[in-house]
């Protein structure tokens with residue numbers, strides 16, 4: 938049986954610190970609401 942593995946080469950994922958919306962590979966560092974987008978695609982140590 939296979940489980941879904943996250944693609945190792947996926948697009949960077951950002952989350953808005955203001956409204957919490959998640960954006961893949963945004964043009965800039967700001968959300969459409971004007972909030973700052975934080976990169977949450979970095980792997981976390983186990």
Ligand SMILES: [Zn+2]
Pocket residue numbers: 953954955956957958968969970971972
């Ligand atoms: Zn936002």
